[in-house]
Amino acid sequence: MEGNGGFRALNDKSLVDYIKSTPLLVSILGNQVEDLDIKEVGDGNLNFVYIVVGSAGSMVVKQALPYIRCIGESWPMTKERAYFEAVTLKEHGRFCPAHVPEVYHFDRTMSLIAMRYLKPPHIILRKGLIAGIEYPLLAEHISDYMAKTLFHTSLLYHSTTDHRRAVAEFCGNVELCRLTEQVVFSDPYKISQYNRWTSPELDGDAEAVRQDDTLKLEVAKLKAMFCERAQALVHGDLHTGSIMVTLDSTQVIDPEFAFYGPMGFDIGAFLGNLILAFFSQDGHADQANRESYKKWILGTIADTWNLFQKKFTSLWNEHKDGDGEAYLAAIYNSPSLLLLAQTNYMKDLFHDSLGFGAAKMIRRIVGVAHVEDFESIVDAKKRASCERRALEFAKKLLKERHAYHTIDQVISIIHEFNQ
Amino acid sequence: MEGNGGFRALNDKSLVDYIKSTPLLVSILGNQVEDLDIKEVGDGNLNFVYIVVGSAGSMVVKQALPYIRCIGESWPMTKERAYFEAVTLKEHGRFCPAHVPEVYHFDRTMSLIAMRYLKPPHIILRKGLIAGIEYPLLAEHISDYMAKTLFHTSLLYHSTTDHRRAVAEFCGNVELCRLTEQVVFSDPYKISQYNRWTSPELDGDAEAVRQDDTLKLEVAKLKAMFCERAQALVHGDLHTGSIMVTLDSTQVIDPEFAFYGPMGFDIGAFLGNLILAFFSQDGHADQANRESYKKWILGTIADTWNLFQKKFTSLWNEHKDGDGEAYLAAIYNSPSLLLLAQTNYMKDLFHDSLGFGAAKMIRRIVGVAHVEDFESIVDAKKRASCERRALEFAKKLLKERHAYHTIDQVISIIHEFNQ
Numbered sequence: 029m030e031g032n033g034g035f036r037a038l039n040d041k042s043l044v045d046y047i048k049s050t051p052l053l054v055s056i057l058g059n060q061v062e063d064l065d066i067k068e069v070g071d072g073n074l075n076f077v078y079i080v081v082g083s084a085g086s087m088v089v090k091q092a093l094p095y096i097r098c099i100g101e102s103w104p105m106t107k108e109r110a111y112f113e114a115v116t117l118k119e120h121g122r123f124c125p126a127h128v129p130e131v132y133h134f135d136r137t138m139s140l141i142a143m144r145y146l147k148p149p150h151i152i153l154r155k156g157l158i159a160g161i162e163y164p165l166l167a168e169h170i171s172d173y174m175a176k177t178l179f180h181t182s183l184l185y186h187s188t189t190d191h192r193r194a195v196a197e198f199c200g201n202v203e204l205c206r207l208t209e210q211v212v213f214s215d216p217y218k219i220s221q222y223n224r225w226t227s228p229e230l231d232g233d234a235e236a237v238r239q240d241d242t243l244k245l246e247v248a249k250l251k252a253m254f255c256e257r258a259q260a261l262v263h264g265d266l267h268t269g270s271i272m273v274t275l276d277s278t279q280v281i282d283p284e285f286a287f288y289g290p291m292g293f294d295i296g297a298f299l300g301n302l303i304l305a306f307f308s309q310d311g312h313a314d315q316a317n318r319e320s321y322k323k324w325i326l327g328t329i330a331d332t333w334n335l336f337q338k339k340f341t342s343l344w345n346e347h348k349d350g351d352g353e354a355y356l357a358a359i360y361n362s363p364s365l366l367l368l369a370q371t372n373y374m375k376d377l378f379h380d381s382l383g384f385g386a387a388k389m390i391r392r393i394v395g396v397a398h399v400e401d402f403e404s405i406v407d408a409k410k411r412a413s414c415e416r417r418a419l420e421f422a423k424k425l426l427k428e429r430h431a432y433h434t435i436d437q438v439i440s441i442i443h444e445f446n447q
Numbered sequence: 448m449e450g451n452g453g454f455r456a457l458n459d460k461s462l463v464d465y466i467k468s469t470p471l472l473v474s475i476l477g478n479q480v481e482d483l484d485i486k487e488v489g490d491g492n493l494n495f496v497y498i499v500v501g502s503a504g505s506m507v508v509k510q511a512l513p514y515i516r517c518i519g520e521s522w523p524m525t526k527e528r529a530y531f532e533a534v535t536l537k538e539h540g541r542f543c544p545a546h547v548p549e550v551y552h553f554d555r556t557m558s559l560i561a562m563r564y565l566k567p568p569h570i571i572l573r574k575g576l577i578a579g580i581e582y583p584l585l586a587e588h589i590s591d592y593m594a595k596t597l598f599h600t601s602l603l604y605h606s607t608t609d610h611r612r613a614v615a616e617f618c619g620n621v622e623l624c625r626l627t628e629q630v631v632f633s634d635p636y637k638i639s640q641y642n643r644w645t646s647p648e649l650d651g652d653a654e655a656v657r658q659d660d661t662l663k664l665e666v667a668k669l670k671a672m673f674c675e676r677a678q679a680l681v682h683g684d685l686h687t688g689s690i691m692v693t694l695d696s697t698q699v700i701d702p703e704f705a706f707y708g709p710m711g712f713d714i715g716a717f718l719g720n721l722i723l724a725f726f727s728q729d730g731h732a733d734q735a736n737r738e739s740y741k742k743w744i745l746g747t748i749a750d751t752w753n754l755f756q757k758k759f760t761s762l763w764n765e766h767k768d769g770d771g772e773a774y775l776a777a778i779y780n781s782p783s784l785l786l787l788a789q790t791n792y793m794k795d796l797f798h799d800s801l802g803f804g805a806a807k808m809i810r811r812i813v814g815v816a817h818v819e820d821f822e823s824i825v826d827a828k829k830r831a832s833c834e835r836r837a838l839e840f841a842k843k844l845l846k847e848r849h850a851y852h853t854i855d856q857v858i859s860i861i862h863e864f865n866q
Contacts, residue, residue, distance in 0.1 A: 183671070183674055183675070188624065188625055188628060188674055189621055189622075189625065191674070192618040192619075192621040192624070193618065193621070195614075195615075195618055196615040196616075196618035196619065197615075199611040199612065199614055199615035200611075200615065202607060202608050202611040202612070203608075205607065205611070206607055206608065209607060209772065214775055214778060217778045218775065218777040218778045218780075219777070241781075241783075241784045241787065244778055244779065245784075245787055245788060245791060248773065248774060248788060248791075251773065252602070252773060255602055255607055255610070255773070256602070256676050256677050256678050257676050257677075258675050258676075258677065259675050353628065353674075354667065354670065354671060354674070356633055356637065358637040358638070359633060359636045359637045359663055360663065360667070361637075362660075364660075365660045365663065365664075368660065368664055369664055369667060372664060372667075372668075
């Protein structure tokens with residue numbers, strides 16, 4: 029396994045040797061490395077993830093291999109993604125340490141990150157949503173994460189010198205961006221060997237997506253924004269599977285798709301995946317009445333956007349005399365003018381978020397990668413019915429997003445499609 | 448003069464030694480380097496430019512110094528701009544050799560470019576416009592240049608892999624971008640030591656610009672687009688002083704401000720500077736009746752946009768099955784859908800161009816760098832009257848650009864302000 033510039037794919041045996049030969053990791057484990065308990069838990073699509081627990085400390089070790097794990101060596105994917113993930117965890121962690129796990133160690137040659145182990149009862153948010161668990165602090169925490177990470181990596185906070193330097197570096201993560209371009213903005217709108225859907229129930233629906241000219245024209249605009257607009261350092265894959273939660277903790281993981289892109293791509297990913305969770309609830313309703321849980325999801329969607337807007341604007345006000353160069357204080361020099369500028373900015377960001385959120389919903393129903401929210405509904409008819417309502421809502425949202433001015437209007441439309 | 452990593456500022460004496468020690472340059476001069484005629488002609492703001500003529504060949508040698516020539520060492524400016532200029536001349540020249548001078552030699556250490564000498568009767572277009580000379584091929588040529596350079600460096604032609612690689616490289620030209628950000632999008636809208644205007648005549652007009660909230664909100668959107676949107680490799684300074692012409696030749700020079708930015712920034716720069724030339728004509732009217740010349744300018748404005756649109760769309764059609772990833776043929780798979788996509792694209796590009804064009808006009812009247820079109824009008828009252836009409840038109844255009852659908856509508860408004 030040697031070669032490839034020093035890279036070796038580890039397993040739970042060779043990982044122990046790696047740890048023993050890395051003093052920093054040994055010290056994090058409290059210098060007790062004899063009876064380490066190592067478990068491979070990578071249930072994601074891309075990487076190997078090991079939980080390492082010793083008698084005096086613990087950590088998670090994540091290693092990227094040069095292909096996509098869930099597909100195999102036939103779909104190569106640069107392991108340099110681990111570098112962009114590590115840089116982003118550190119950068120986002122600097123601005124929002126409460127919701128980003130600490131990076132202990134990064135080894136670029138080995139594409140290996142050692143970071144804080146998010147102990148039980150932390151679970152993947154998506155699993156909590158499927159189980160019908162309410163997370164009372166979720167909107168508060170995620171709005172905090174998004175406001176802090178997006179604001180501080182934008183031109184509202186950065187000088188253009190710092191911004192262009194960072195943009196240039198993250199241009200290197202192009203392979204991961206290309207994967208998103210393909211699976212989010214292209215494949216669902218054409219015949220592709222990777223697409224799948226609940227068949228035969230949704231055959232006509234998938235076909236309708238491929239024949240919807242208005243939808244395709246709107247998707248082109250979103251794709252252009254994704255490819256061209258370096259607005260902030262976005263996580264790049266902020267769905268409910270990239271978030272670990274307990275009732276009082278919310279932690280954002282897995283930013284390997286990070287790049288300088290449109291802020292709405294993150295906000296939309298989170299909101300869109302909550303909406304998917306909403307439409308999937310009827311498929312899980314035999315386990316219990318989910319009506320009050322559906323209300324909680326909608327409330328969390330509304331709270332997330334409203335809190336995000338409030339927090340982002342507060343950060344802007346706080347830093348309006350800082351280094352950010354988008355709105356110089358000497359030009360936007362009255363409270364009323366600044367408020368107008370902020371209103372314009374948030375309106376555009378709202379529409380971007382709705383567009384990207386809708387696109388992320390569509391691709392989860394007729395594209396390559398589906399969500400467990402729907403996949404875990406065993407009855408295909410029931411699943412198709414949930415998916416169809418989500419899909420129809422998403423198409424309307426994508427096409428008519430500019431007509432909405434508040435998140436409450438969006439929630440009214442969700443209600444309509446819930447009938 | 449040694450040091451600075453091998454960089455030496457040349458003069459017309461040391462340039463001869465430099466040429467003699469560079470075999471390629473010697474060969475371009477037909478191996479006759481004894482009686483070279485060397486003239487320094489840099490009338491621009493930034494660099495030293497030498498015309499080198501031997502008995503068997505000629506060239507232009509341009510050297511960037513690490514400050515802005517017209518201001519001096521008090522305003523430092525990276526000489527790496529020569530690198531971006533050379534790369535852009537070559538890249539644009541590859542796609543449009545008819546309108547970009549050939550680069551013979553680039554020396555990064557010396558920030559020195561040797562390129563084709565554009566012989567007399569080539570003159571700077573701006574001087575031709577002031578003299579009232581009609582260039583019947585100008586619209587044809589510049590539309591060709593803009594369509595070819597912008598199309599072939601956009602995602603309509605590039606893969607996203609190539610695009611992000613190129614974007615990353617040009618992020619390095621941040622200092623020149625920052626100069627534009629300051630003098631085009633910021634200084635005119637605030638008190639700045641660098642601003643000037645025809646005073647006292649335009650004191651109130653300059654003040655009105657600084658107090659126009661609607662204008663400032665629109666300028667913020669353009670600035671964000673300039674800083675964030677990597678649409679194509681733009682020249683970055685495509686005014687009528689960056690173009691050399693004869694009656695049958697049009698050559699675009701000086702792309703040292705080049706970067707991946709919004710296409711409308713180039714198109715707007717050219718159109719906006721033609722509109723400035725239009726409004727300046729009454730100041731030169733004592734030399735001759737300029738009415739028919741003003742008509743020619745307006746015709747050239749209309750032809751430039753209409754021809755650009757036609758040529759750009761033709762290139763798109765020609766390459767619709769190529770490597771460009773913005774509009775995949777498998778998705779935009781009917782002639783009517785492709786036409787709709789193109790119509791949307793050109794509409795947005797038109798509005799961007801009008802916005803940037805207007806911003807470039809405004810900054811030439813109340814910002815640091817003015818245009819000879821107005822500066823050469825000696826009578827301050829007459830100059831102020833011309834400038835005021837141009838300024839008022841530009842403010843309206845910037846604020847209401849989304850209301851215009853054709854270039855003819857824009858020209859009607861120019862007529863209104865010409866009264």
